[in-house]
Amino acid sequence: MSIANPxxxxxxxxxxxxxxxxxxxxxxxxxxxxxxFDAVQMRAVAEQADVxxxxxxxxxxxxxxxxxSALGSQFExxxxxxxxxEIPGDTQADRVLYVLKRMARGMQGDAKLTEALTRAFMFADxxxxxxxxxxxxxxxxxxxxxxxGGVPAEDAVTDEDVAIARVIGDVWxxxxxxxxxxxxxxxxxxxxxxxAIHLVLRD
Amino acid sequence: MSIANPxxxxxxxxxxxxxxxxxxxxxxxxxxxxxxFDAVQMRAVAEQADVxxxxxxxxxxxxxxxxxSALGSQFExxxxxxxxxEIPGDTQADRVLYVLKRMARGMQGDAKLTEALTRAFMFADxxxxxxxxxxxxxxxxxxxxxxxGGVPAEDAVTDEDVAIARVIGDVWxxxxxxxxxxxxxxxxxxxxxxxAIHLVLRD
DNA sequence: AAACGTGGTGGAACGTGTTCCAAATTATGC
DNA sequence: GCATAATTTGGAACACGTTCCACCACGTTT
Numbered sequence: 001m002s003i004a005n006p007x008x009x010x011x012x013x014x015x016x017x018x019x020x021x022x023x024x025x026x027x028x029x030x031x032x033x034x035x036x037f038d039a040v041q042m043r044a045v046a047e048q049a050d051v052x053x054x055x056x057x058x059x060x061x062x063x064x065x066x067x068x069s070a071l072g073s074q075f076e077x078x079x080x081x082x083x084x085x086e087i088p089g090d091t092q093a094d095r096v097l098y099v100l101k102r103m104a105r106g107m108q109g110d111a112k113l114t115e116a117l118t119r120a121f122m123f124a125d126x127x128x129x130x131x132x133x134x135x136x137x138x139x140x141x142x143x144x145x146x147x148x149g150g151v152p153a154e155d156a157v158t159d160e161d162v163a164i165a166r167v168i169g170d171v172w173x174x175x176x177x178x179x180x181x182x183x184x185x186x187x188x189x190x191x192x193x194x195x196a197i198h199l200v201l202r203d
Numbered sequence: 204m205s206i207a208n209p210x211x212x213x214x215x216x217x218x219x220x221x222x223x224x225x226x227x228x229x230x231x232x233x234x235x236x237x238x239x240f241d242a243v244q245m246r247a248v249a250e251q252a253d254v255x256x257x258x259x260x261x262x263x264x265x266x267x268x269x270x271x272s273a274l275g276s277q278f279e280x281x282x283x284x285x286x287x288x289e290i291p292g293d294t295q296a297d298r299v300l301y302v303l304k305r306m307a308r309g310m311q312g313d314a315k316l317t318e319a320l321t322r323a324f325m326f327a328d329x330x331x332x333x334x335x336x337x338x339x340x341x342x343x344x345x346x347x348x349x350x351x352g353g354v355p356a357e358d359a360v361t362d363e364d365v366a367i368a369r370v371i372g373d374v375w376x377x378x379x380x381x382x383x384x385x386x387x388x389x390x391x392x393x394x395x396x397x398x399a400i401h402l403v404l405r406d
Numbered sequence: 407a408a409a410c411g412t413g414g415t416g417g418a419a420c421g422t423g424t425t426c427c428a429a430a431t432t433a434t435g436c
Numbered sequence: 437g438c439a440t441a442a443t444t445t446g447g448a449a450c451a452c453g454t455t456c457c458a459c460c461a462c463g464t465t466t
Contacts, residue, residue, distance in 0.1 A: 017413090042453060052415045054456085063453065122325035126385030163398045170377035170399070171370055182329030195366045196373070200402055217433085220443090245423060255445040257426085266423065408466090415460070424450080431444065436437100 021059055023049040028070050032116035040067060040116055061127075067120030068131040074117065075138035078103060083145045091203040092147045099146040100172060100193055107176075108186055115180045122177055139169045147201070164200055171196040224262055226252040231273050235319035243270060243319055264330075270323030271334040277320065278341035281306060286348045294406040295350045302349040303375060303396055310379075311389055318383045325380055342372045350404075367403055374399040 027048035031040045042063055046056040060066035082099060089095035107114040124132055143165035144157050175192050178184040184192075230251035234243045245266055249259040263269035285302060292298035310317040327335055346368035347360050378395050381387040387395075 020414095038452095041451090052417090053454090054416085055414055057454075058413075061454095119326065122380065123322065124384060129386055132386060164402060166395065167370075167374055167399045167402055171373040174373035174376050177325065181327060183332050183335060192369065196370045199367060199370055219432090223444095241422095244421090255447090256424090257446085258444055260424070261443080264424095410463105410465080412463090413461090416458095418456085420455075421453090423452090426449080427447095429445085431442105433442070434440080436439085 020049070020051055020055070024051060024056060024059055024066070025070055025073065028066055029113065032067070032070070033110055033113040036112040037067075037116040037119045039112075042066075064120050064124050065128055065131060067117055068124050068128050068135070071117035071121055072131050072134035072138070075135050075142075078106070079138040079142050079145075082142055087146045087149055089146075089149075091201070093197050093201040093203060095146040095149060096143055096168065096201060097194060097197055099142060100168075100197075101190065103142070104186070104190065104193075111180075114176075118173075118176055118180045121173075136169070139172070140165045143168050167200055168197060223252070223254055223258070227254060227259060227262055227269070228273055228276065231269055232316065235270070235273070236313055236316040239315040240270075240319040240322045242315075245269075267323050267327050268331055268334060270320055271327050271331050271338070274320035274324055275334050275337035275341070278338050281309070282341040282345050282348075285345055290349045290352055292349075292352075294404070296400050296404040296406060298349040298352060299346055299371065299404060300397060300400055302345060303371075303400075304393065306345070307389070307393065307396075314383075317379075321376075321379050321383045324376075339372070342375070343368045346371050370403055371400060 024045060027045045028040060031044055031048065040063065042056060043053060045066070046053045049056070056066075060069060082102075087095040087099060089098050121132070121135065140162060144161050147161055147165070148156060172193060175184070175189045179186060179189040227248060230248045231243060234247055234251065243266065245259060246256060248269070249256045252259070259269075263272060285305075290298045290302060292301050324335070324338065343365060347364050350364055350368070351359060375396060378387070378392045382389060382392045
């Protein structure tokens with residue numbers, strides 16, 4: 001076992017290996033975007049990535065690992081994009097709402113992809129802890145960054161800030177699941193998020 | 204198609220059919236309690252309930268429906284038990300915390316069962332909307348009841364109360380998933396819940 | 407250059423959710 | 437009581453995640 005756990009964007013491995021890994025993730029995105037969770041079939045991913053099934057399993061020990069890794073890199077990228085610019089809005093609630101609406105818009109544009117990644121996230125068990133952690137950290141970081149308004153140093157983040165961010169993250173996840181599984185509309189989801197944020201963030 | 208959707212405890216069907224349905228749910232509980240989600244195998248449920256596989260699928264169109272229905276009836280029973288007695292505690296936060304800790308204790312005692320039901324809930328898609336709704340209502344009702352302290356009439360429940368209850372429910376679900384999938388300990392879960400409740404319910 | 411080891415390949419095989427079907431059983435209307 | 441419809445049964449069959457294995461390719465060591 002030497003591929004270990006490149007959950008984050010740690011390099012690790014030869015150029016050819018990084019290439020393969022990228023092809024696999026690309027194929028995953030593409031299949032997920034076109035047909036959601038069910039369309040991400042391991043045989044299809046392997047074929048589209050031009051990799052043997054056994055190799056796919058060597059890189060990602062299960063479909064869930066694969067999808068959660070994909071979700072992780074997507075969140076990390078979103079966090080990167082959001083965290084080095086200033087967030088508009090006068091209050092914490094405004095800013096957090098702004099950021100989450102922005103992310104929601106992005107996800108709604110890719111409903112199938114979002115469905116695939118979210119389902120996987122919700123189904124993950126303890127063997128996926130590392131990958132899950134990446135997602136949780138990115139989410140918390142996005143929210144606390146928004147609370148604090150923008151580029152300024154992240155050092156002013158208190159424990160309470162983190163607690164608040166986690167609650168918001170939880171609500172967001174639940175709302176996301178409800179939306180993704182067709183149990184609530186995008187508008188309902190947005191309204192619920194707004195209520196929750198005002199409840200927790202009374203500036 | 205005549206079994207339709209007895210998601211709640213609607214009767215419907217002959218005595219023999221109600222009998223079969225009960226046997227199926229009993230078998231589900233038993234298997235879930237002993238081995239969790241993975242142990243609830245449709246063939247095993249059918250055999251233990253002394254029913255043909257095809258019949259099982261006629262009563263519950265998928266494993267997810269089966270488990271979410273089971274979760275629904277469990278929650279309804281919990282809601283029934285909790286909602287006709289007074290809840291101890293001086294503040295809303297205290298009472299809600301009391302109730303949720305109580306439910307948590309119950310669920311931790313049946314970790315495998317809880318795991319099975321929660322996994323199913325999180326994985327459900329729009330075809331399970333009805334069953335899911337039962338669970339959501341029971342949860343909201345438990346929390347609002349606790350907020351209002353006990354037996355007194357339920358009519359004083361405002362929109363904001365419901366919004367608060369839903370947020371708490373969301374956090375609770377996320378925490379439950381994290382616990383159930385082994386990503387956080389029972390103690391961490393309890394602490395997180397407590398923080399969240401105090402954040403949302405500042406009496 | 408030969409031997410070796412690591413990782414990749416192709417494909418068979420297994421487990422479990424789900425579907426389907428013909429025969430047997432049970433319920434219903436006359 | 438019988439004809440007819442509805443349900444249940446038993447089991448085969450299919451799909452997809454996962455495992456396994458025999459073999460091949462390529463870079464490293466000597």
